[in-house]
Amino acid sequence: MSHLAPISTIPVALGEKAYPVVIGEGSLASLGERIRGLGFREGSRVLVVSNPAVNNPYGGVVLASLERADLVATMLVLEAGEEQKTTATVARIHDEAFALRLERGSLIVALGGGVVGDMAGFAAATWLRGIAVVQVPTTLLAMVDAAIGGKTGVNHPGGKNLIGAFHQPRLVLIDPTTLATLPPREFRAGMAEVIKYGVIGDPELFAALEAASARDPQAGLASIEAVGPVVLQTLLERSAAAKAQVVAADEHEGGLRAILNYGHTLGHAVETLSGYGLWLHGEAVALGMLAAGEIAVAMHLWSPAEQERQRALIAAAGLPLRWPDLNPEAVLACLQGDKKVRQGRVRFVLPTAIGRVEIRDDVEADCIRKALVALR
Ligand SMILES: NC(=O)c1ccc[n+]([C@@H]2O[C@H](COP(=O)([O-])OP(=O)(O)OC[C@H]3O[C@@H](n4cnc5c(N)ncnc54)[C@H](O)[C@@H]3O)[C@@H](O)[C@H]2O)c1
Ligand SMILES: [Zn+2]
Numbered sequence: 001m002s003h004l005a006p007i008s009t010i011p012v013a014l015g016e017k018a019y020p021v022v023i024g025e026g027s028l029a030s031l032g033e034r035i036r037g038l039g040f041r042e043g044s045r046v047l048v049v050s051n052p053a054v055n056n057p058y059g060g061v062v063l064a065s066l067e068r069a070d071l072v073a074t075m076l077v078l079e080a081g082e083e084q085k086t087t088a089t090v091a092r093i094h095d096e097a098f099a100l101r102l103e104r105g106s107l108i109v110a111l112g113g114g115v116v117g118d119m120a121g122f123a124a125a126t127w128l129r130g131i132a133v134v135q136v137p138t139t140l141l142a143m144v145d146a147a148i149g150g151k152t153g154v155n156h157p158g159g160k161n162l163i164g165a166f167h168q169p170r171l172v173l174i175d176p177t178t179l180a181t182l183p184p185r186e187f188r189a190g191m192a193e194v195i196k197y198g199v200i201g202d203p204e205l206f207a208a209l210e211a212a213s214a215r216d217p218q219a220g221l222a223s224i225e226a227v228g229p230v231v232l233q234t235l236l237e238r239s240a241a242a243k244a245q246v247v248a249a250d251e252h253e254g255g256l257r258a259i260l261n262y263g264h265t266l267g268h269a270v271e272t273l274s275g276y277g278l279w280l281h282g283e284a285v286a287l288g289m290l291a292a293g294e295i296a297v298a299m300h301l302w303s304p305a306e307q308e309r310q311r312a313l314i315a316a317a318g319l320p321l322r323w324p325d326l327n328p329e330a331v332l333a334c335l336q337g338d339k340k341v342r343q344g345r346v347r348f349v350l351p352t353a354i355g356r357v358e359i360r361d362d363v364e365a366d367c368i369r370k371a372l373v374a375l376r
């Protein structure tokens with residue numbers, strides 16, 4: 001193996017279900033070898049699930065790597081898009097699994113963003129009551145969030161992610177060079193989740209992002225070129241470590257995992273009300289973090305200066321700071337119907353310092369209203 005930069009391994013400590021998150025430039029070519037290292041025998045069948053935007057640049061490298069390692073690989077290319085994340089598409093993966101006679105010792109590889117990862121993961125969770133899956137995320141969002149933690153699933157016409165299962169992958173392989181082809185807006189949306197990890201638990205990550213954006217204030221953190229390979233590797237490692245730590249402490253989303261919902265309570269309302277598709281998920285999360293910060297300032301939980309640092313970083317990442325069409329009453333009504341509501345109270349993850357959050361269910365409606373008005 002020739003490495004362009006050091007490859008790091010972050011463990012997800014889940015006992016018998018533990019697995020590594022491998023992060024490094026050029027690591028894609030080592031996929032086959034690493035799968036063999038997990039104990040998959042020569043001749044094991046591997047179904048790779050991807051979509052055209054990812055398969056075209058990277059499918060060849062992946063298949064060649066699997067074949068070099070004496071694995072029998074087949075590529076299934078599905079149409080891209082959130083609207084494809086359905087049971088019908090999972091049925092197509094199952095049809096392919098049947099045609100290839102995937103058995104207990106076989107493997108599914110998800111090569112793509114969160115949509116591919118969620119669908120391929122769910123197909124693996126349900127085929128023969130669960131076969132192995134390896135996640136190879138190719139969007140920043142999937143690298144720092146969706147691919148780690150074992151949540152898999154698809155949408156139901158009645159709502160997002162209503163059908164799903166917990167199914168931990170055996171390996172997550174992150175090759176940052178695959179981000180070179182990611183549409184810039186998708187890159188920026190992923191940065192929202194990275195900033196989230198800084199605010200909820202990693203002040204050093206937050207400071208590293210600030211330092212990187214100060215190098216060239218014009219470019220900020222708004223593109224992969226502006227961030228550069230060194231900072232990119234760092235933010236991938238720290239974000240993966242943050243997600244891994246929360247997942248290890250709370251595999252099935254009892255309590256701690258709720259802090260990962262920072263910015264998401266309002267973010268989901270933003271997505272719902274503006275119709276899925278107007279804002280990308282990460283953009284909605286950025287607006288949600290800004291609103292949560294406003295609420296926290298109003299409740300004297302954190303300082304205006306720290307809220308300003310958060311705002312500046314969101315701006316540097318080229319993420320939205322305003323939602324002009326926002327209707328506060330509609331958002332409040334939407335929050336009441338959200339699944340994060342417990343006994344009629346809306347649960348918010350609120351920052352108390354850069355690197356620390358609290359979960360609160362005592363936020364007054366009027367306080368939420370004021371924070372929303374500030375976003376318009
Ligand atoms: N399982 C979890 O814990 C979890 C967490 C967060 C989000 N999700 C899910 O993830 C999904 C969103 O994922 P996403 O943001 O990665 O979106 P996505 O998978 O739709 O990918 C975004 C777009 O980028 C393209 N793309 C992906 N990688 C590329 C690359 N390297 N080069 C060029 N184009 C590329 C895709 O084809 C797609 O058009 C949602 O369905 C969401 O529910 C799951
Ligand atoms: Zn998110």
